[in-house]
Amino acid sequence: MTGRRPGYGRGVHEPTPAAPEDPASPQGPTLFDWEFATDPYPAYAWLREHAPVHRTKLPSGVEAWLVTRYADARQALADQRLSKNPAHHAEPAHAKGKTGIPGERKAELMTHLLNIDPPDHTRLRRLVSKAFTPRRVAEFTPRVQELTDHLIERFESRGEADLIHEFAFPLPIYAICEMLGVPREDQDDFRDWAGMMIRHGGGPRGGVARSVKQMRTYLGELIHRKRDDLGDDLISDLIRASDHGDHLTEAEATAMAFILLFAGFETTVNLIGNGLHALFMNPDQRERLQASLAAGESALLATGVEELLRYDGPVELATWRFATEPFLLGGQHIAAGDPVLVVLAAADRDPERFADPDTLDLSRSDNQHLGYGHGIHYCLGAPLARLEGQTALASLLMRLPDLELAVPPADLRWRGGLIMRGLRTLPVRFTPRNV
Ligand code: HEM
Numbered sequence: 056m057t058g059r060r061p062g063y064g065r066g067v068h069e070p071t072p073a074a075p076e077d078p079a080s081p082q083g084p085t086l087f088d089w090e091f092a093t094d095p096y097p098a099y100a101w102l103r104e105h106a107p108v109h110r111t112k113l114p115s116g117v118e119a120w121l122v123t124r125y126a127d128a129r130q131a132l133a134d135q136r137l138s139k140n141p142a143h144h145a146e147p148a149h150a151k152g153k154t155g156i157p158g159e160r161k162a163e164l165m166t167h168l169l170n171i172d173p174p175d176h177t178r179l180r181r182l183v184s185k186a187f188t189p190r191r192v193a194e195f196t197p198r199v200q201e202l203t204d205h206l207i208e209r210f211e212s213r214g215e216a217d218l219i220h221e222f223a224f225p226l227p228i229y230a231i232c233e234m235l236g237v238p239r240e241d242q243d244d245f246r247d248w249a250g251m252m253i254r255h256g257g258g259p260r261g262g263v264a265r266s267v268k269q270m271r272t273y274l275g276e277l278i279h280r281k282r283d284d285l286g287d288d289l290i291s292d293l294i295r296a297s298d299h300g301d302h303l304t305e306a307e308a309t310a311m312a313f314i315l316l317f318a319g320f321e322t323t324v325n326l327i328g329n330g331l332h333a334l335f336m337n338p339d340q341r342e343r344l345q346a347s348l349a350a351g352e353s354a355l356l357a358t359g360v361e362e363l364l365r366y367d368g369p370v371e372l373a374t375w376r377f378a379t380e381p382f383l384l385g386g387q388h389i390a391a392g393d394p395v396l397v398v399l400a401a402a403d404r405d406p407e408r409f410a411d412p413d414t415l416d417l418s419r420s421d422n423q424h425l426g427y428g429h430g431i432h433y434c435l436g437a438p439l440a441r442l443e444g445q446t447a448l449a450s451l452l453m454r455l456p457d458l459e460l461a462v463p464p465a466d467l468r469w470r471g472g473l474i475m476r477g478l479r480t481l482p483v484r485f486t487p488r489n490v
Contacts, residue, residue, distance in 0.1 A: 086121075087114050092471045095371065096413065099123055099401035108385035113473065117146065119394040120387065121372075121401075125409075125425070127385040128402035132373060133430035136382050137395055138172050143377035145392025166307055167314035169374050169432060176431060182303055183311055183435065186292030192438040195234060199442055202229050203450045211454065214487035215461060217480050219328050223447070224250070227323035230443055231316055236288025237277065245270070249320055274312045278305060289315070319436045325369030325477030326444045330360070331451070332467070332478060333367050335460050337415045344417055345452050353445075359417035360444045364426035365403045366415045371476040373397040373428055399425045400476065455485040 083106060084098035085091060091098055102109050107124040122131050131137060168179055206225060210216040228249050232242045248266040278290060285291040293308055303311070334341040340359075347355040376395045381388065389395065403424045404412040410421075427434035434440065451458060460467075461482040468479045 083109075086111060087471075087473070089471070092469045095400060095476075096404060099398060099404060102398075103401055103405060108387040108389075110387075117394065119375075119396050120384070120389060122385065122395060122397045123401035123405075124385060125402040125405035125407060128373075128397045128399065128425055129429050131376065131384060131395060131397050132425070132428055132432070134382075134384075136379055137376035138379045139170050139176070139374070139376060139432065140172055141170065141375065141377065143379050143392060144375075144394055145390075167310040168435070169314060169318070173431070179303070179307065179311065180431070180435070182296045183293065183315075185296040186289050187315075187435060187439075189438050191234070191289070191292075192442060195230075195439070196442060196446075198233060199226075199230055199446050200450070202226060202233075203446050207450060207454055211485075211488040215482070215484045217482050218331060218451075219324065219478055219481045222451070223324045223327035223331075223481070226327070226447060227320050227443055228316075230323075230439070231319045234289050234439070235312055235315065236281065236286055236290045241273070244273070245316070249316070270316070271309060271313065275305070275309045278308050278312065315436070318434075319439060321475055321477065322369045322436075323440055323443050325475060326360075326364065326440060327447045328478045328481050329367045329369060329476065330363040330444065330448055331481060331483075333363055333415055334448075334452075336464065340415050340417050341452070344448075345456060348449055348453055355417055356445050356449055357441075358419060358422070360441060360448065361422050361424065361426075362415060362417050362419045363444075365409070365419070365422055365424035367476070368400060368403065368424070368426035369475060369477060370426065370428075371398065371400040371472075372474050373399055373425075374432075374474060396473075397425075399428070454488065458483055458485045 084101050086095075086098060102121065102123045107122070107127060109121045109123070110118060111121055112118050122128050166175075168176060168183070171179070203226060206222050210221050216222065225246060228246050229242055232245050233239075237245060248270045251266040252263050278294070281288075281290050282294055285294060290308075290312060293303065293311060296303070334344065344355055344359055373396065376397070378389045378391050378393045378395060380391050383389070384395070403409070403426060406412050409419075427437045427440075461484040467481070470477050470479055
């Protein structure tokens with residue numbers, strides 16, 4: 056993550072064309088170039104086999120350990136000796152904002168779940184869990200369907216669309232805004248601020264910094280207003296929860312609303328985008344899913360979305376962790392202060408854990424993937440992400456059954472972020488529907 060982006064954040068470089076290297080060469084694969092952004096899986100297979108805990112220099116210049124085997128990844132995600140607090144990084148704090156690691160400059164937005172350890176993490180997570188309940192998500196189901204239908208209706212008579220910008224991007228922004236209790240008339244501002252961040256994540260900093268500031272100011276004011284006028288929304292529930300025994304400072308509440316937006320936004324965009332891409336590239340699986348949806352079944356949709364998360368999930372690398380003491384991980388000595396990045400995408404293709412890991416099998420049953428993480432930082436929004444992912448894919452495939460890529464797959468471009476994996480655009484065509 057970068058200083059610009061709390062939570063997951065953009066990666067530290069944009070892909071530049073580079074000569075591809077044989078992932079099986081003795082020096083190992085070239086990481087983080089354009090070729091790698093397009094298909095990182097051969098490089099991850101090499102690392103898993105030859106250097107499962109591998110020290111590498113990231114494009115930002117920071118050195119970090121990459122953990123690629125499933126068993127090591129699971130251990131690292133739950134290991135208390137790995138802190139989420141960037142203060143444990145051996146590098147000086149002032150350098151961190153430039154390297155993708157949150158620096159002190161952004162401290163007021165950084166007191167959120169993904170950057171803190173117990174006991175603060177336990178307290179904040181307990182508070183937000185009281186507000187972000189499975190019941191609240193379940194009650195939200197009809198609204199997610201409405202939002203989805205409304206977005207599809209905007210382009211379905213045209214016979215073509217860019218599904219990232221016209222569908223996958225707005226859906227989670229509107230969904231989380233409504234859950235938080237952002238009034239409808241303000242939601243387009245959020246869409247614009249978030250759009251600025253996703254479009255210019257790797258580009259000029261001015262506009263992004265301005266958008267973050269506008270969002271933070273808005274959220275601070277909204278929280279303030281809601282204190283006097285509590286409603287049936289997540290921010291009001293957070294305030295109620297914090298008024299009953301536990302406490303949440305105003306800065307913590309703002310940071311919490313912010314992390315929910317950010318953690319729940321680009322991830323879901325990419326679940327929909329990567330998921331559709333995987334279905335286009337595996338037409339037999341897509342046909343199975345369409346047949347099962349047409350028969351009114353939901354089981355394959357549920358296992359299918361989990362499999363899409365395992366096969367090509369949105370969070371390629373878990374967020375930063377820092378060793379608080381020296382220890383051994385996968386046979387490697389990790390020094391105190393070393394950054395550790397758990398490569399979820401590599402762990403989820405580990406043949407030691409998954410049969411035929413490079414095959415997409417929507418009915419895969421033994422599928423304890425790490426796409427939502429593991430341990431105390433396990434994704435808080437997983438039920439909402441599942442709801443949005445299932446609703447989005449089922450609605451598109453049912454309403455636009457002959458949906459297909461409008462460009463050759465080789466022309467698709469992937470964003471070059473460090474943490475997230477996702478497409479820049481997803482142009483499709485289909486038989487227009489008259490509404
Ligand atoms: C498909 C969509 C999503 C994926 C793949 C995903 C994935 C993840 C992962 C891998 C983590 C753990 C990161 C780590 O340990 O370094 C995480 C944490 C988190 N996610 Fe998600 N996420 C998704 C959607 C959402 C949504 C919709 C929300 C909320 C609206 C959300 C809120 C959070 C929060 C608050 C955390 C931090 C939890 C903590 O530190 O205790 N996520 N997510």
